[in-house]
Amino acid sequence: MTVEIGAFSLALALVLSLAQALLSAGARWRRSSALAGAGQGAAVAAFVALLVAFAALMHAFVVSDFSVANVAANSHSAKPLLYRVAGTWGSHEGSMLLWCLALTGCGAAVAAFGRDLPAGLKSLTVATQGALGVVFLAYTVFASNPFVRLATPPVEGRSLNPLLQDPALAFHPPALYLGYVGMSVVFSFAVAALIEGRVDAAWARWVRPWTLAAWSALTIGITLGAFWAYYELGWGGWWFWDPVENASFMPWLIAAALLHSAIVTEKRGALAGWTVFLALAAFSFSMLGAFLVRSGVLTSVHAFAVDPTRGVLLLIILGVTAGAGFALFAWRAPSLSRGGVFAPISRESALVLNNILLAAATATVLLGTLYPLMREAATGEAISVGPPFFNLTFTPLMAVMALILPAGPLLAWKRGDLHGVLQRLWIAALIALACGFAAFALISPRKAFSAAGVAMGAWLVVGALVELAERTRAFRASGAETWRRLTGLPRGAWGMTLAHLGLGVFVLGACFETGWKLEAAEVLPIGGGLTLGEYSLVLDDIRSVDGPNYEAERGLLRAFKGDAEICAPSPERRFYPAGGQTTSEVAICTRGLDHLYVVLGERRDAAGQPVWLVRAYWNPWALLIFIGPAIMAVGGAISLSDRRLRIAAGRRRLVEATA
Amino acid sequence: MSGWLPKSRKARRRLYLIAAIAPVLALAAGLTLWGLSDSISFFYTPAQAAAAKPPIGRSVQLGGLVQPGSVVKHPDGRVEFVVADQQATAKVHFSGDLPDLFREGQGIVATGAFRADGEFEARQVLAKHDERYMPREVAKALKEQGEWRGEGAPPPSYQTEASRP
Numbered sequence: 001m002t003v004e005i006g007a008f009s010l011a012l013a014l015v016l017s018l019a020q021a022l023l024s025a026g027a028r029w030r031r032s033s034a035l036a037g038a039g040q041g042a043a044v045a046a047f048v049a050l051l052v053a054f055a056a057l058m059h060a061f062v063v064s065d066f067s068v069a070n071v072a073a074n075s076h077s078a079k080p081l082l083y084r085v086a087g088t089w090g091s092h093e094g095s096m097l098l099w100c101l102a103l104t105g106c107g108a109a110v111a112a113f114g115r116d117l118p119a120g121l122k123s124l125t126v127a128t129q130g131a132l133g134v135v136f137l138a139y140t141v142f143a144s145n146p147f148v149r150l151a152t153p154p155v156e157g158r159s160l161n162p163l164l165q166d167p168a169l170a171f172h173p174p175a176l177y178l179g180y181v182g183m184s185v186v187f188s189f190a191v192a193a194l195i196e197g198r199v200d201a202a203w204a205r206w207v208r209p210w211t212l213a214a215w216s217a218l219t220i221g222i223t224l225g226a227f228w229a230y231y232e233l234g235w236g237g238w239w240f241w242d243p244v245e246n247a248s249f250m251p252w253l254i255a256a257a258l259l260h261s262a263i264v265t266e267k268r269g270a271l272a273g274w275t276v277f278l279a280l281a282a283f284s285f286s287m288l289g290a291f292l293v294r295s296g297v298l299t300s301v302h303a304f305a306v307d308p309t310r311g312v313l314l315l316i317i318l319g320v321t322a323g324a325g326f327a328l329f330a331w332r333a334p335s336l337s338r339g340g341v342f343a344p345i346s347r348e349s350a351l352v353l354n355n356i357l358l359a360a361a362t363a364t365v366l367l368g369t370l371y372p373l374m375r376e377a378a379t380g381e382a383i384s385v386g387p388p389f390f391n392l393t394f395t396p397l398m399a400v401m402a403l404i405l406p407a408g409p410l411l412a413w414k415r416g417d418l419h420g421v422l423q424r425l426w427i428a429a430l431i432a433l434a435c436g437f438a439a440f441a442l443i444s445p446r447k448a449f450s451a452a453g454v455a456m457g458a459w460l461v462v463g464a465l466v467e468l469a470e471r472t473r474a475f476r477a478s479g480a481e482t483w484r485r486l487t488g489l490p491r492g493a494w495g496m497t498l499a500h501l502g503l504g505v506f507v508l509g510a511c512f513e514t515g516w517k518l519e520a521a522e523v524l525p526i527g528g529g530l531t532l533g534e535y536s537l538v539l540d541d542i543r544s545v546d547g548p549n550y551e552a553e554r555g556l557l558r559a560f561k562g563d564a565e566i567c568a569p570s571p572e573r574r575f576y577p578a579g580g581q582t583t584s585e586v587a588i589c590t591r592g593l594d595h596l597y598v599v600l601g602e603r604r605d606a607a608g609q610p611v612w613l614v615r616a617y618w619n620p621w622a623l624l625i626f627i628g629p630a631i632m633a634v635g636g637a638i639s640l641s642d643r644r645l646r647i648a649a650g651r652r653r654l655v656e657a658t659a
Numbered sequence: 660m661s662g663w664l665p666k667s668r669k670a671r672r673r674l675y676l677i678a679a680i681a682p683v684l685a686l687a688a689g690l691t692l693w694g695l696s697d698s699i700s701f702f703y704t705p706a707q708a709a710a711a712k713p714p715i716g717r718s719v720q721l722g723g724l725v726q727p728g729s730v731v732k733h734p735d736g737r738v739e740f741v742v743a744d745q746q747a748t749a750k751v752h753f754s755g756d757l758p759d760l761f762r763e764g765q766g767i768v769a770t771g772a773f774r775a776d777g778e779f780e781a782r783q784v785l786a787k788h789d790e791r792y793m794p795r796e797v798a799k800a801l802k803e804q805g806e807w808r809g810e811g812a813p814p815p816s817y818q819t820e821a822s823r824p
Contacts, residue, residue, distance in 0.1 A: 341669075
């Protein structure tokens with residue numbers, strides 16, 4: 001019965017979204033506040049209906065109702081509760097439902113909280129959001145319905161892929177989808193502004209919090225995914241430039257560019273057309289990501305919910321939606337105002353350069369991701385574009401960006417003083433160079449590129465701190481004055497400092513990890529050992545372990561640095577009888593910022609004696625790879641709580657008070 | 660301002676913008692072209708590799724089905740197996756832990772290079788996370804050879820190939 005309620009609510013949400021689109025568009029056309037109210041009501045109702053549908057599907061997963069095709073294909077009664085809940089969005093159908101839930105949720109949020117938006121802009125935004133809802137809900141209802149029943153329900157389900165049964169991955173899709181779909185609001189705002197023909201500072205101020213929220217969620221989602229790949233796949237890596245990873249990374253890059261260009265539009269009224277273009281591009285890349293991940297047109301190691309036939313439908317949705325957005329842009333953008341002028345050396349110029357670099361970097365990632373498809377269509381040859389391509393193209397562009405990044409926030413608007421900025425940054429440059437030389441001279445083996453990367457990371461971190469010191473007049477004014485300024489700093493400023501600092505922290509971690517990681521693999525009998533640089537590992541014993549839905553072999557090892565025991569890793573190799581799959585459970589010992597990473601391989605026989613292949617990695621500063629983006633996301637969240645982004649709310653109160 | 664700059668403010672701004680964009684675009688385009696000519700790797704099935712003869716030591720991808728009964732696991736961690744398509748086979752050497760979903764009869768993609776003796780030295784062997792999966796290039800190549808039975812169908816038996824007329 002709950003399943004039928006869910007199926008009904010899903011269809012209801014489709015109808016309500018249609019009503020939302022039509023009523024809101026009508027409200028703008030007729031300038032009727034009654035119609036606008038009805039449209040907003042429909043938006044909230046569509047969200048509530050989808051909440052009911054989502055709850056119904058979750059219920060079916062929790063109680064293991066195998067008469068539902070989706071549950072039977074992706075769940076198992078012996079699975080722990082968390083993974084039965086997470087199974088709701090572990091499949092193609094379920095994840096589309098989550099996508100729609102987030103989409104209508106955003107529409108409802110605009111309808112409910114955007115009270116101070118101009119009536120026309122708001123109606124058009126809600127209408128566009130409704131139209132997007134119609135497209136994706138229609139796809140979900142007709143081509144990917146999660147509530148389809150089976151005529152003959154199986155006794156047991158086929159289980160969720162055991163690799164997905166992991167806490168990080170349970171929360172990875174919701175965060176990622178919040179990010180992807182958060183861009184839809186930005187898209188709707190852009191479409192509404194183009195129809196209205198007005199892109200001004202106020203518009204940029206409304207768009208920024210949405211971009212910031214979506215970007216922060218995307219940061220968390222991507223980081224969780226990378227962290228999952230790091231410890232669940234057991235390859236010792238965290239980023240493979242795989243198409244699916246790129247699919248989530250491109251919207252992130254575009255959103256980062258949009259965050260910066262929206263600042264220029266908000267503060268100086270310039271770059272209006274470009275900001276709108278990025279706003280359209282961000283959600284288009286999100287949809288491209290959804291298409292690439294689900295259609296299986298590109299070979300990926302991470303694609304799970306793949307279905308090629310539906311891929312075509314998603315491609316059509318992508319083409320129509322993005323095409324309509326960009327066509328509207330081409331038609332209306334020339335009428336947008338040009339905005340303020342600025343000198344070649346100014347904060348605006350720095351932000352423009354940031355945008356050029358981010359856009360070029362996105363283009364190289366896009367080309368590298370799609371090139372196999374283009375090549376195959378043109379010549380019929382199957383090729384793959386791997387990490388070497390991206391290291392060659394993406395990394396230098398980002399290096400240039402990192403080089404100029406610390407100077408940007410120190411430059412003044414309109415006309416900056418480059419000489420003064422460089423004077424303030426010499427200490428950061430000195431520290432960065434010292435770090436780079438130290439890394440080059442002290443760490444063996446010597447690696448020039450990695451040492452340069454370390455210098456770059458230090459430059460970003462110290463540069464962010466210098467900027468903070470400038471704002472608070474640290475070391476120049478009295479301590480009390482600095483403290484007063486520090487506590488009085490707007491949250492947006494904190495957010496920026498943290499985001500830039502986080503990027504530096506990430507660069508440091510990534511350079512250390514890729515440059516100086518150690519790797520060793522050896523076949524060990526019980527009592528055997530292997531060495532890894534100055535560390536050694538001893539395999540003490542192998543135990544059989546029974547999990548809730550798996551059987552495992554657990555290796556009991558001890559790790560030594562010299563003669564001192566530093567930790568006791570216990571990696572597992574798990575067998576899941578429900579799907580007949582084996583996975584490795586990596587053991588990670590954290591030592592300061594470093595990770596000792598141990599993987600237990602399969603059992604083999606050497607002269608009648610059982611032996612195990614044990615692989616171990618020493619990943620220096622690997623923790624920073626995940627802490628850096630976490631700092632960036634925290635920066636985004638802090639900036640989001642800035643009072644200035646809610647300045648319009650204050651104006652509303654003022655209006656109410658005078659009324 | 661120098662005399663050769665345009666008089667109009669707008670035109671000057673446009674010029675600066677182009678001056679900023681051009682080097683970045685040139686850098687990006689140059690690196691991309693270099694990268695695409697240098698650091699892509701071709702995908703072959705054993706039959707395609709036999710026809711195309713990739714240079715020894717050039718990084719390529721070899722895909723196909725793992726021939727049942729061909730997997731030999733040595734106690735020192737080395738693994739040998741035969742990757743097959745409908746027409747040809749190639750012996751693959753790999754040192755290390757095979758992916759958790761590596762099975763006989765399963766589609767895999769190995770990244771590595773051919774050795775002088777014509778056998779393949781793999782740096783990395785990929786099977787998918789999902790047991791219902793067949794790597795796309797493998798699926799496509801097998802389809803073209805008329806060997807495709809759909810996802811999840813039992814893999815073709817290559818043991819009987821010799822006895823075919």
